[in-house]
Amino acid sequence: MPLDTASTYGQTLLRTDGRRWNELRRISASISTQPSTDGSSQFVMGNTVVVCNIVGPREGRGQRDTNNALIETEVTVAPFAQTDRRRRTKGDKRVQELQTTISSAFQAHLFTHLYPRSSITISLHVLSLDGALLASCLNAASLALVDAGVPMPSILAAVTSGVITSTDGITPSDPILDLNNSEELELPFLSVGTVSGLSEHQEDKVSVLIMESRIQIGQNGKKLEAMLAVGVDGCKQVRTIMGEVVRTHGTRILRGRK
Amino acid sequence: MGISILPPSDSDDDLGSGSPGSPSPSPHDSSSDTSMPDAASTSSSRRPGAGKRPKLSSSQRRRNRILVPGETITDEAQWMRGHGTFSAAAPSSSHASASAGATITATLPGPLHTTNKLLSITPLRSRYHPSIGDLVLGRIVSVDRARWRVDIAAPLLAQLPLSSINLPGGVLRRRTTADELQMRTYFQEGDLLVAEVQGVGNSDGVATLHTRSLRYGKLRNGVFVRVMGEGRGVGVVRGRRQVFTVATVAGSGSGSGSGEVDVALGVNGYCWVSRHVDPEADALEKEKAGKAKMAGAGSRVGMSISNLDELVSNEIYSSQNDEIDYRTRKEIARLCTCITLLADAALKIDEDTVIKAYSAAVEAEMEMMVDEDDEDAVAAAAAAGVDRKSELKKRIVQAVVGGG
Amino acid sequence: MPREAELSNIERTFILEALAQNIRLDGRARDDFRNLDVSFGDDYGACAVQLGKTKVNTRISAEVTKPFEERKFDGIFTITTELSPLASPAFETGRQTEQEVIVSRILEKAIRRSNAIDTESLCIIAGAKCWSIRADVHVLDYDGGLVDASCISIIAALQHFRRPDVSIDGENVTIYSLAEREPVPLSLMHHPICITFSFYHGGETVLLDATLHEEQARDGEMIVTMNRHGELCQIAKLGGVSVDALILLGCMNMTVTKVKDITELISTKLREDATHRDVGGLIAELSAQNDR
Numbered sequence: 001m002p003l004d005t006a007s008t009y010g011q012t013l014l015r016t017d018g019r020r021w022n023e024l025r026r027i028s029a030s031i032s033t034q035p036s037t038d039g040s041s042q043f044v045m046g047n048t049v050v051v052c053n054i055v056g057p058r059e060g061r062g063q064r065d066t067n068n069a070l071i072e073t074e075v076t077v078a079p080f081a082q083t084d085r086r087r088r089t090k091g092d093k094r095v096q097e098l099q100t101t102i103s104s105a106f107q108a109h110l111f112t113h114l115y116p117r118s119s120i121t122i123s124l125h126v127l128s129l130d131g132a133l134l135a136s137c138l139n140a141a142s143l144a145l146v147d148a149g150v151p152m153p154s155i156l157a158a159v160t161s162g163v164i165t166s167t168d169g170i171t172p173s174d175p176i177l178d179l180n181n182s183e184e185l186e187l188p189f190l191s192v193g194t195v196s197g198l199s200e201h202q203e204d205k206v207s208v209l210i211m212e213s214r215i216q217i218g219q220n221g222k223k224l225e226a227m228l229a230v231g232v233d234g235c236k237q238v239r240t241i242m243g244e245v246v247r248t249h250g251t252r253i254l255r256g257r258k
Numbered sequence: 259m260g261i262s263i264l265p266p267s268d269s270d271d272d273l274g275s276g277s278p279g280s281p282s283p284s285p286h287d288s289s290s291d292t293s294m295p296d297a298a299s300t301s302s303s304r305r306p307g308a309g310k311r312p313k314l315s316s317s318q319r320r321r322n323r324i325l326v327p328g329e330t331i332t333d334e335a336q337w338m339r340g341h342g343t344f345s346a347a348a349p350s351s352s353h354a355s356a357s358a359g360a361t362i363t364a365t366l367p368g369p370l371h372t373t374n375k376l377l378s379i380t381p382l383r384s385r386y387h388p389s390i391g392d393l394v395l396g397r398i399v400s401v402d403r404a405r406w407r408v409d410i411a412a413p414l415l416a417q418l419p420l421s422s423i424n425l426p427g428g429v430l431r432r433r434t435t436a437d438e439l440q441m442r443t444y445f446q447e448g449d450l451l452v453a454e455v456q457g458v459g460n461s462d463g464v465a466t467l468h469t470r471s472l473r474y475g476k477l478r479n480g481v482f483v484r485v486m487g488e489g490r491g492v493g494v495v496r497g498r499r500q501v502f503t504v505a506t507v508a509g510s511g512s513g514s515g516s517g518e519v520d521v522a523l524g525v526n527g528y529c530w531v532s533r534h535v536d537p538e539a540d541a542l543e544k545e546k547a548g549k550a551k552m553a554g555a556g557s558r559v560g561m562s563i564s565n566l567d568e569l570v571s572n573e574i575y576s577s578q579n580d581e582i583d584y585r586t587r588k589e590i591a592r593l594c595t596c597i598t599l600l601a602d603a604a605l606k607i608d609e610d611t612v613i614k615a616y617s618a619a620v621e622a623e624m625e626m627m628v629d630e631d632d633e634d635a636v637a638a639a640a641a642a643g644v645d646r647k648s649e650l651k652k653r654i655v656q657a658v659v660g661g662g
Numbered sequence: 663m664p665r666e667a668e669l670s671n672i673e674r675t676f677i678l679e680a681l682a683q684n685i686r687l688d689g690r691a692r693d694d695f696r697n698l699d700v701s702f703g704d705d706y707g708a709c710a711v712q713l714g715k716t717k718v719n720t721r722i723s724a725e726v727t728k729p730f731e732e733r734k735f736d737g738i739f740t741i742t743t744e745l746s747p748l749a750s751p752a753f754e755t756g757r758q759t760e761q762e763v764i765v766s767r768i769l770e771k772a773i774r775r776s777n778a779i780d781t782e783s784l785c786i787i788a789g790a791k792c793w794s795i796r797a798d799v800h801v802l803d804y805d806g807g808l809v810d811a812s813c814i815s816i817i818a819a820l821q822h823f824r825r826p827d828v829s830i831d832g833e834n835v836t837i838y839s840l841a842e843r844e845p846v847p848l849s850l851m852h853h854p855i856c857i858t859f860s861f862y863h864g865g866e867t868v869l870l871d872a873t874l875h876e877e878q879a880r881d882g883e884m885i886v887t888m889n890r891h892g893e894l895c896q897i898a899k900l901g902g903v904s905v906d907a908l909i910l911l912g913c914m915n916m917t918v919t920k921v922k923d924i925t926e927l928i929s930t931k932l933r934e935d936a937t938h939r940d941v942g943g944l945i946a947e948l949s950a951q952n953d954r
Contacts, residue, residue: 038385056385109904116462147367153328209898216894228907232907
């Protein structure tokens with residue numbers, strides 16, 4: 001029997017790594033990891049490790065929009081991040097798309113109008129990659145920006161969600177949360193990044209939504225709806241964890257001050 | 259009613275007693291806050307009766323609780339939002355959220371401060387935001403037309419207009435194009451200087467500096483240290499004296515050099531530790547040297563008070579370091595380490611703590627001194643090198659914390 | 663570096679305020695496409711799409727090459743997009759701009775990675791010979807909706823394209839010229855169509871097929887690719903303003919109908935072209951009779 005989630009899930013309702021459909025991998029994160037930068041973080045989600053440094057807000061270089069800060073992103077995926085040693089070049093379109101996405105998400109989210117004519121550089125280093133590349137990068141950048149003291153209306157959190165399509169028609173098609181690398185290769189998945197609604201009465205809003213695999217959206221988009229719902233809910237969980245990380249760090253700092 | 263800014267731990271008490279305008283100032287409020295462990299329970303039980311600030315009274319009022327961006331502070335209309343907070347009433351959906359009440363959420367991570375009815379958050383860490391009167395250290399980044407651009411670790415580069423510096427010789431006159439052409443003789447790219455923030459731009463927050471005082475100007479004869487700035491409780495704090503002189507142990511010994519070291523703590527976190535310069539003594543020394551030289555050349559130049567002034571002023575834009583003896587250098591290095599150590603220990607850095615840390619360091623070193631002739635002791639010290647360092651650190655921190 | 667002239671503040675305010683009153687500059691409804699015209703050239707695989715003022719030309723070409731070492735049984739399909747200064751002074755030859763990278767990346771995901779072309783059918787001799795199909799997209803005029811127009815033109819051109827027939831005799835491959843044998847159409851698995859949604863007013867207003875001015879004033883975009891069977895091929899909401907999840911799902915549902923319309927239009931145009939080409943065939947005779 002091939003050991004993949006699609007076939008094991010039907011029988012055991014467990015995924016290959018033993019998680020249930022709505023379980024996140026273990027997340028651990030820390031902020032202010034690098035005192036020399038304006039803000040920094042390390043974000044670990046399962047076997048994916050991302051380190052982020054923020055430089056800025058600092059004087060921008062000849063930018064056009066003089067009323068807002070400009071967000072720039074650099075993503076480096078280490079050659080040793082995956083099982084096959086591969087060097088991703090700077091011109092890699094996938095990495096460029098990633099950079100554009102992260103910049104654009106934070107450009108719209110942060111209160112950039114408070115820093116006219118300046119620029120904020122997010123540099124991300126993916127040290128180990130086991131799925132959820134974009135989601136981990138967004139989370140790491142979010143934490144580092146919080147650490148840098150850049151004002152934002154809420155913490156942007158991201159996660160991946162996929163769907164297991166039943167092959168026999170008996171088992172239901174279940175959405176699953178936070179895929180690892182082998183699941184990503186096997187199943188269609190979404191990368192979802194959300195921010196909190198403006199008030200408590202509003203739902204979370206989707207900032208980033210990327211899907212690269214082909215799926216049937218199902219009747220009235222039910223399948224997609226399920227994936228999206230699981231993703232948005234997962235983001236909420238991740239946001240809570242990230243909030244706790246910031247709070248713990250802050251409490252420790254305050255205790256040290258006395 | 260005067261506005262008072264209180265530390266976060268006192269903020270709750272302030273609310274109970276300091277806002278007589280509020281509808282129901284319950285005297286019970288301020289007294290119960292002193293017993294902290296059961297604050298949460300008392301506040302929740304009080305909630306229906308007090309009715310004054312139900313949301314703030316429960317979880318947020320806990321001592322030094324860190325707020326996280328996006329966290330709701332309150333949804334009562336009576337509060338005013340200050341720095342680090344954000345009201346949900348977005349321009350596009352103002353009609354929709356009007357009924358929901360103006361929810362105030364945090365946008366920065368940090369403890370909540372309440373100043374009467376104003377809610378604000380001071381971030382745990384952020385870039386330096388210049389404000390008028392701050393003493394800052396900066397580095398010249400570029401020389402523009404009639405002004406320098408200075409890096410002061412703020413979001414934007416500060417500017418130092420040509421008209422805001424002292425010209426050598428203390429002359430007061432309009433700056434001409436001739437001065438513009440020789441701006442580099444005063445400050446070049448990469449030069450460090452100490453200055454005061456004269457103004458902050460309204461729209462963008464660009465700081466304008468000035469060095470129109472003998473205390474300000476180019477820096478030399480020392481070491482640059484960078485720590486976190488702007489009095490957030492950590493790093494350099496806005497204090498009474500940002501520039502001070504420390505009488506070091508170097509002076510007590512041989513007598514070569516006064517042994518005094520100048521420390522300049524910029525509010526922006528840039529610091530400068532240098533050999534103490536006594537302007538007058540220095541000038542006299544220089545003059546003597548100059549006179550000797552001139553005498554050697556066979557010319558006769560009279561010495562007058564105006565001449566002295568000129569010599570002093572010419573010195574301020576010099577980039578030449580003076581001779582500093584070994585002992586002073588050692589003490590400069592010790593002070594630098596003390597400053598970084600204070601920053602690492604997340605303690606505030608001001609005249610008081612720096613001097614305390616320094617004397618603790620000297621004392622600890624004296625105690626731990628190893629007799630160089632005793633070979634066993636030297637070997638043991640080398641083996642315990644790391645332990646010794648951490649021990650030293652611990653002592654210094656303890657001295658500062660205990661004293662303060 | 664040449665750049666697109668930025669929208670003036672007054673234009674931006676005007677567009678946004680008009681949209682708030684449900685009015686678009688060209689009088690369309692929010693979910694209307696501009697006038698879409700698809701035309702084909704004399705050669706197989708040449709297709710011109712005009713979407714409002716945006717003009718995109720696509721040319722498909724085929725040649726026989728050696729397949730990639732790691733994919734011996736697959737042919738090769740590549741899409742190249744060229745945003746030349748012809749279309750807009752903001753485009754530059756040579757250096758790829760961020761926009762160009764995103765456009766080509768999305769087309770790649772929408773068409774190539776969704777397996778629109780059955781690349782296995784392009785294989786002639788495994789590991790030795792295969793067809794390499796290349797789609798060259800040229801933007802001739804740019805007034806927004808670049809991805810939508812490019813995608814339509816590639817899909818139409820691929821359907822229109824005929825490759826020369828081949829016969830295999832052991833190791834010998836014979837390629838017949840168009841005169842010798844009737845060329846064969848490509849085997850397409852499905853026809854993905856990209857639809858771009860633009861978001862305004864913090865994600866509360868959604869527009870379809872924005873013009874350049876509307877694109878410049880928008881807060882965010884989402885490109886959804888779907889085929890007429892309701893299969894999603896990709897979604898790309900690359901940051902921008904955050905939008906309610908329900909609105910996004912609404913967009914997906916809207917895509918289904920729009921994609922059906924566009925696919926229908928393409929097949930109508932293809933039929934017209936086929937009729938037009940078939941002069942002297944059976945259909946030509948029938949029409950001659952009708953004339954009498």
